[in-house]
Amino acid sequence: MSMPEPILSIRGLRVSFDTLDGTVEAVRGVDIRLAAGETVAIVGESGSGKSQTMMAAMRLLASNGRATGRADYRGQNLLELDKAAINAIRGRKISMIFQEPMTSLDPLYTIGNQLIEPIRRHQGLSRAKARAEALRLLELVRIPEPERRMRSYPYELSGGQRQRVMIAMALANNPEILIADEPTTALDVTIQAQILALLAELQAKLGMAIVFITHDLNIVRRLADRVYVMREGMVVEEGPTDRVLSAPQHDYTRMLLAAEPEGHKSPVPDAAPVLLEGREVSVTFEIGGGFLASKLALRAVDHVSLALRRGQTIGIVGESGSGKSTLGRAMLRLMPSDGEVLFAGRDISGLGAGDMRPLRKGLQLVFQDPFGSLSPRMTVGQIVSEGLRVHQPALSARDRDGLAAAALAEVQLDPAMRNRYPHEFSGGQRQRIAIARAMILKPSVVVLDEPTSALDRSVQKQIVDLLRGLQAKHGLSYLFISHDLAVVRAMSDYVLVMKAGKIVEEGETERIFDDPVQDYTRALMAAAVDNQRFANA
The missing domain is CATH 3.40.50.300 (P-loop containing nucleotide triphosphate hydrolases)
Known part of the structure; x- marks a missing residue:
């Protein structure tokens, strides 16, 4: 034919x-x-x-x-x-939906403006007509409350909502x-x-x-x-x-x-010391507002408590917008929150930026989007060693370069590549670079925010093995935030299930996966099983 x-x-x-x-x-x-x-x-x-x-x-x-x-x-x-x-x-x-919507959307402009401008450019419409078309597109991709979201900035949207906006932008001119x-x-x-x-x-x-x-x-x-x-x-x-x-x-x-992540992590002993603890942590955002419009309070994290022990991995799962990433940042004191956060027994809830700085080397974050978090103007060696300038200022440039080379080798990247720039690496390699940047400071707690979401299964498996190896070698504690339940099961010994800012279920990993109690948890597990059935069909 x-x-x-x-x-x-x-x-x-x-x-x-x-x-x-x-x-x-x-x-x-x-x-x-x-x-x-x-x-x-x-x-x-x-x-x-x-x-x-x-x-x-x-x-x-x-x-x-x-x-x-x-x-x-x-x-x-x-x-x-x-x-x-x-x-x-x-x-x-020809239109394109990019892999990383947060880096494709301009943080300085509202969603509405970012939709309106390309419509006006390609179709020559008035601003009023272009605005009406932008609103129609948000409705087409089923963004909730599209009129209000026209006034929102990218950081005010969840990952799923940002991706819908990217689809709307790609469809704006009927490609x-x-x-x-x-x-x-x-x-x-x-x-x-x-x-x-x-x-x-x-x-x-x-x-x-x-x-x-x-x-x-x-x-x-x-x-x-x-x-x-x-x-x-x-x-x-x-x-x-x-x-x-x-x-x-x-x-x-x-x-x-x-390719599929394998294995499971055994729970840590009850006697293992608690390194990072949250007590009734809440995060509230004010969104919208402006001339004659009142602001809306959104409770992204709602009175959440958790205790992370030495050597433990707590997996945090839930739908897009459930508050997983916001909770992780609040636990690292990277955003204002109510409630108490304790690190190694010390209450750090009220500490300012200056008082937090000496503690930052012990509390590290690996972002969901490695490309967006790696400066395009710095070499990989400079990126990995950047934290040393703050936390070990007495080190010479040669010493920093040597430690960067060692950190890259530890995440199984060729140290000779440290003179290259981030765009010259694959997604999996960039994630290893982001991990090396965190590990070079010898932290005790690492928040891993969707560290494998942009990676194919075979590379996911490699990153999971790498993270488990680093944890065993250095006694690390992880908060592992992910929507990928297969990876969570392979990495975590305890799981928190979040919905609308609250923990709706928690427990040891095998119990949560094999015998969930809440309907919401069962729905998440069922969706993951359906995906796997498609893979094996």
Whole structure:
């Protein structure tokens, strides 16, 4: 049977980056085709070249990157168009949902303004008409209270809500092609299912073609007509989704299908000392407000208590917006809160920034979004050793560099790469860099905020093994915040289940997973089981 004429045809695409260590080839001769109305998935491990392939086609490579070959959209080679011509296509005919919405949304502008401006630019509408269209788009992607959210800033939205905003922005000008780069990685299983259903519904309604870049093979099985499997910058297998996932021909594809975090963590002794304790911790945000409008109080964390012992890992799970990340930041005194927070028996609730500074080296945070938390203007060596300037100012530059090299080696990265910049690394490598930056200060408590959410299963497994090894070696205590229940089960010995800012259930990991009491916990577990059934179908 003949294939339909492609709307996008990528042929012989090569992408390379000039670095201080020489030229790095990220994509090596890739061919991909996409027909009108079709959904194609590109899968592979972190660093396989998935995102860079489509970033090159969109002409969005970093300044030190270059692409050769062809990326033909309706007969036009996108790689050869001038700036005006590519801008007329990008955002109007071809749109992209980026992997990390918090770094793609401007923190200084409201959601409404960020939707209105591209609509006015591409469609020439008045501000009033563009505003009405922006409101319609928020309703289309089912943002609750869209009128109020038009006035919100990105930090006031949950991860799931920010991702819906990104989808709305991508759909603003009715594109023919939607490129979705890991659009559900930071979302819990229930919100993920809603986003996937929304994309499928919008595709049917609008007739778009979709390129889905993902490490999640469950998503591929649900949505894609065809799949391309990439490894080390090349396509190693391609074909109809059912055939590739049910009867893979390449060993690498079989490895991806088999990868899953394993093992479990034994509970710590009751006699283990409590290092970090929260007593009736609450966090309230004031949102909205302005001329003739009153502010609204949102209780993000509502009288939560927890006690983290030495060597323990407490997993914190719940839907997007349940208060997981806010609780983690409150426990580190990174945001104002009510209630008490104690570190090593000392009440740190009322301490100011100056008094907290000496304690910061013992309380570290690994962010959900490593790319957004790593300065693009600093080398990896400078990023990892940055905390030493504050906490060990007497160290020489040579000593700091040596400690950075040792920290990178401990997270299984080549220390010779410390002169490179963050954009030259894969997502999994960037997460290792973020972990190294925390570990170099020898902390006793680390809050891990979705540290594996943007990583494929095989790399997730590596990061889980790395974190467990560091914990055993250094006696670390973790607060492990995640929507990925398989990873939580492998990492944690105790679990808190959060909903609407409250703990609705808690207990030892095996009990929570095998015999949940609350309906909400059972619903989370059921959604995770459904996802796994799709993977094994």
